[in-house]
Every structure is written in structure tokens, then in C-alpha cells.
Amino acid sequence: MSLPQVVTRFAPSPTGFLHIGGGRTALFNWLYARGRGGKFLLRIEDTDRERSTPEATTAILRGLTWLGLDWDGDVVSQWDRRDRHAEVAHQMLARGTAYKCFSTQEEIAAFRAEAEAAGVSYAVFTSPWRDADPASFPDTPYVIRMKAPRSGETVIEDQVQGRVVIQNATLDDMIVLRSDNTPTYMLAVVVDDHDMGVTHVIRGDDHLNNAARQQMVYAAMDWPVPVWAHIPLIHGPDGKKLSKRHGATGVEEYQAMGYPAAGMRNYLSRLGWAHGDMEIFTSLEAQAVFDLKGIGRAPARLDFKKLENTCGHHMAMADNAALLHELTGYLAAAGQPALTGAQMDLLSRGMYCVKDRAKTFPELIDKAQFMLITRPVVPEEAALKSLDPVSRGILKTLTPRLQNASWTKEALEPILNQIAAENEIGFGKLAAPLRAALAGRTATPSVYDMMLVIGQDETIARLAEASV
């Protein structure tokens, strides 16, 4: 009666921080599941004991959490499931879809070297034990290999790449269980995805070829094959695979640079995926329209300008309190001093006049500078020019009138206009020294907004100091 529930997963290997490409893969899985009332699971592929670290796992979790990608249930450790993997390997043995191979790594290396010497740069290794008589088995360590079909073809029906046909002859009998009884990735992913009920495997297209081998394991165990969707990788601005030399590759680096998470999600989702001309959307909107069909086949390049633009939209759309909260998170991530209570108060009052002018948190802080400074205001050199004797005189005449004013824009406007008129100057000529006095700068939010936000007493105090 009810449709089978959609179950997706993100399965990173904990060998480093959360890569921006991994973040996008996770995002696609999350969008797909969340948009369909399904489940989004998280599994850590830590079967490589040499390279896996707990630090990397926590870094990945931190990155996902910052991105706002919440997962269902507990984080699954692949390593913890190794006994189950071994069990399946032996079931394959029993079914005759796998076999014990006693070839040593030295023998395999020798085989490859020989092939190379013979002019074949790469050859598919065929184990001599594939059809060997058990009576001839030596008492030495062995691995369990998949007994892959030698002929015919394996077809991957991929939702992104289309129908991909791979000749079985090009695939070797991959190892599913190592000689120390630990599973290899090819076995572990399939067993885990099956046991976890994963219905849609959405991952990087570096796994497209692997899908053929994995599909053989599904076949060997007679398990239903999940829906495949192999998405293109992200490239750097020069079109090469994204790497360290392109700059930031870790999700957390983007947090430290001050990009808001909502903007990051929006930008990342549009990188390689489109829904018509839609550019800016909330997570809820993205979930509602995200589908596999909209994913492009070509790798996309990172464009910081567009990232910033997208983030700017989300800054402006954000709820003031939420933005302030995320700002404190940014400061911590960037290793900057936390805000004082007074600064928090002012920011929550003045967020409205700075958030639509900023694309990132560093920009937001810069625009909000007039709220964060304390007297005495030290004007920048350019601002100092607006505080000439004549202007200071004008400010001096302004102060007493502000003392009796009610503190609303409606009340302030006529006062400033009248001062400008009395001195026969344009409003701009009055705004410049006001800016210099209130913020010590030449570029600031509206002078009215600044006055309203810092309040009557502070405004008068700053004007008094500047007009001395």
C-alpha cells in the first residue's frame, strides 16, 4: 500500500576533514531523502585501520552539523560490523560465488611485473586457485575472492550517467575478505547498504566503475540492487580536480571564512544540479524540488563570486536572532574573541540595517563596526577630512537639538534637513561628518539607522567628542 521508504546514506572514510565535494554528496543524499520523507543515514567507512582516525570522524561530523545536514539514527562504524562482513564472505564461499585464494602479494606483484615486461602495461590477474581442488589447499593464509563472471557484461542503470555497460572480462576477481579476515571496501559497502536498507546510492562518480563490481556482490548474494546515482566531482577554477592548491577544500574552512551555512547549502546544491531557472531557495524549497534528473553529467567548478552572491541573499533573508547565533559560531570557528553582552544587544537591535549589505560574516562585522566600537571613536584618515572646522561647527549646533528630539527617524529627519538647509549644504555634506563622528568612517549604513541603533545618549556623546 505505502511506497517503499527512501533510504539514502553518506559514507565517508575518516582519513581527513569533510571535503567540500563530500559535503555536496552528503547534501544531495540529504535533500533526496528529506524531500521524500525518507531516511538519511551516516556510515563511517573505517575498515582501513592504517589511515582512519577518530579525529577525522569528529571533524566530518562537525562539518555535517555545521552544514545543517542531520542524519537519522546512530552513526554506523563499518569496522564494528566486520564480523558480519566476514560472515557474508563465507556465505559467498558456500554459495560457490567466491573462493579461497592462496596467492601471496609477492606472487601477484611478480605476475604484474611479468606482464609489464611482456609489453602489457596492465593485465587482469587471474588467480590459479579459482577452480582449484580443495584437497590441494595449502595451510597458509588466504584471501577470499569474488568469483566474478569471465564473460558477458554488467549493466549499471544509473540515474545520472544513464546506462553504463562494462565488459566482465575487464574486471578481476576482487578480494572481498583479506587474509586477516577483515573486509575490503567492495564487500563492506554492499553488505552495509543492504543491511541498512539503503534504497538509493548517491555518490561521487569515482565509484561508477566500482558499481559494476559491487553489483556482482549483490548478484552473488541474490540481494536487490539499489538505485544508482553517480554524481560528477567538483573541480577547481582551472578545471582540474579540486585539490589543496586551489585553496579551501574542507567544509570547515568555509565556515571559518564566514560563509553562512544556508548560503553554502544553496550554492552547493546548485553546483551540478538545476531546477529550471531557480537560483535562490530555502532548504525546504530545495527538498521539495530536488530530484536525480536535474543532476548534470559534467564536473562543475567552484566559483567563489557566485558563492558570495548566494550567501548574500541568504544573509539578507535570515532571521536576525538566527544570524546573530550563527555569527557567534563563526567567531569561534575563526578563532576570534567572542562578543560581549553589550555588543550582542546592539547587534540584535541593529542587525536589520547591516545584514542585507553583507555576503559573509567578516563583511557583516565590518558593516556593524559602528555598533562594536567604544568611545572614543578614532576616525580613519579619509573620514578625518570630513571633520574640518566648519563641519565640526555644524555638528556642534546639531547636538543640542538632538538632546530634545524624540528618537525616531520621523523626528530626526526634519532636524537634520533643517541643519543642512540652515548651512546651505546638501544632505550629503552633512552626512559625511556625521558618519565620521559616529563611525569614524566614510562608508557606513544610513546615518539614521546608526543613530537609532546606538541610541540617543551614545549619539550625542560621539558627536560631542568629534566636534571638540
Place this chain on the structure above:
RNA sequence: GGCUCGUUCGUCUAUCGGUUAGGACACCUGGUUUUCAACCAGGUAAGAGGGGUUCGACUCCCCUACGAGCUGCCA
């Protein structure tokens, strides 16, 4: 080397055989403005190359070039 995938403005992309090839970012011009940002109006800019199929190809097929991935007792 073999196998697999990809190629529309500088960038992200729309198009699902017939469009003046559309949108967004960036850039340029003008406008607005109280500075900056924003905003408004306009503009420059694209189907890798070559063959087919078709009345008609960005769209389907083949080749080439270029890019990427896989080819481990890594994931």
C-alpha cells in the same frame, strides 16, 4: 596501456529534433541614492573540432581532441 564518464556564454546552468539558444554570477554602461552595499534599466558573451542520420540537429550516431575517474589484501 585498457576500461568508463564527460565537453552550451569566463563560471553555474536551461533546452529533452524546429527557440532571436533562456536565466544566474562576474564584467561593462546608464539610472537611483546620504557614503558603501543594495536596487532598477540596458549591454558584451556559448553549443570543442570533424563526419554522418534527418526536411531540419546543441539535442541522435561515429571519429578526433581535450578533461576526469577506475584499473590495490585504499576507500
